[in-house]
Amino acid sequence: MKTTPDLHPWPEGTPPAAAMCGEEARASIMAQYGLDSLDDDGELQQIVGFAARLCDAPIALVSLVEKERQRFLAREGLSEKETPRPTSFCAHAMLQAEPLVVPDAREDTRFDDNPLVTGHPNIRFYAGAPLISGEGAPLGSLCVIDTKPRTGGLSQIQTEGLRVMAAAVMRRLRHRRETLVSAQNIAKREEQLRTLIDSLPHIAFSIDEDGKFNYLNARFTELTGAAHPKRRDEWLDLVHEEDREALAREWTEAMKEGAGLTYEFRLRMADESWRWVEVNTLSTANGEEESRRWFGTITDRDDHHRHMQSREMLASELSHRIKNIFAVVSGLIAMRARRYPDMKEFADDLNGTIRALGRAHDFVRPVEGAKGDSLNGLLKELMAPYLRNGDDRVILSDGDCAIGPRSATPLALIFHELATNSAKYGAMSVDEGQVCINFDCDGDDAEIVWREQHGPKPHPPADDGSNAGFGSRLVKMAVEGQLNGRMEHIWHDDGLEVRLNLPLATIAN
Secondary structure (H helix, E strand, O other), X not given: OOOOOOOOOOOOOOOOOHHHOOHHHHHHHHXXXXXXXXXXXXXXXXXXXXXXXXXXXXXXEEEEEOOOEEEEEEEEOOOOXXXXXXXXXXXXXXXXXXXXXXOOHHHOXXXXXOHHHHOOOOOXXXXXXXXXXXXXXXXXXXXXXXXXXOOOOOOHHHHHHHHHHHHHHHHHHHHHHHHHXXXXXXXXXXXXXXXXXXXXXXXXXXXXXXXXXXXXXXXXXXXXXXOOOOEHXXXXXXXXXXXXXXXXHHHHHHHHHOOOEEEEEEEEOOOOOXXXXXXXXXXXXXXXXXXXXXXEEEEEOHHHHHHHHHHHHHHHHHHHHHHHHHHHHHHHHHHHHHHOHHHHHHHHHHHHHHHHHHHHHHHHOOOOOOOOOEHHXXXXXXXXXXXXXXXXXXXXXXXXXXXXXXXXXXXXXXXXHHHHHHHHHOHHHOOOOEEEEEEEOOOOEEEEEEEEEOOOOOOOOOOOOOOXXXXXXXXXXXXXXXXXXXXXXXXXXXXXXXXXXXXXXXHOO
């Protein structure tokens, strides 16, 4: 019979619940107290010692009545730890609402032929306060026994004391029961958690600051076919030799700094194949005195890794082909321009734009080498044709903005057009001319200022925009249409100033 623990005290002066007096119900409740661990319990022993002194009795017991016996968890003045159930006085006392008092057992028809009365220990006087569980199940009693009859029973203070000490016994029993219930709940939750973690498709583990594994889920052996290692260094043998040294170095550094780790490497599987996996660890410590631990997972990333490798190979091939297309188009323009000399200026402009796009493409999608992702780096590539060795005609700000592949092309068009116009009509058309490009990327928008100095006086276009060239319209389209930004022209006497306001989220794509 399974019952829900009731850890509240049973109301004083109330008899046990009739439904809980059956042996099956009582046995179920008593099993929840872990009585074996309470044998000769120090706290219970203090209680029976005090009860014997309070009641001036040679014997005092905490007696729990089971189906076949009554067992004494604590005893004073008696060497036996148990007696048969049929001889139990406490089996009667536990069914009462108030303490049971038997002044002279020889004169009580319930006990006059009891072997404990007619023989050892020669019980004459008995007083027992019932021990009742929170559900109302009778468990036994706290009793005092004398070998001499007491016609007057117990005094009022002794009766009250016996009742109070019986309540103290139940508090001790409840505390033990609460401890067991808590331990069972914790064990159940831990088992559920282990089952959950073992069902994950990932390897899960925890490791202490000495490099020893505290836990590895079942997935480790299922995937690798290896026994659980004791230390981190042991399972490095499962790591591909090309990845092993770097992983060990990264992990050692993370543990030294008390930090987490994210790292991809190849792990040997049970079938001797190698698969790319990713380890992710989290460092934790619940107080200054507690040792640091790392919890982590190892996740299969092989399909994703190989897919990304394929994409990189495809992107590299496409990048190479696009670069060839730029070269072919530029060559065709040059060939055609030779047949039409009057179109040379237009052809040169168009070729310059194509080369600028090619440089932007090489910057964010390089066929070889490191990929660039900064506006400063892109501008250095674009401005390189306008620089002379050792001069400072183009000054770039120390600041910078992150850029993405999508924004690189329109940015290249904008700054190529500004540089081309400056070289033809503005500051870079004269030896003393200078261009300063400043960035401010601290807010939500990138504030970029192109400032020409020491050049000829610029001539603003007509208000109606009727003399705006193709390049100007292309720049406007790039700023407003592709980058969702704003552009402002300021006409100074010594050169043009252009202010660009571009959302950082847009240029980062």
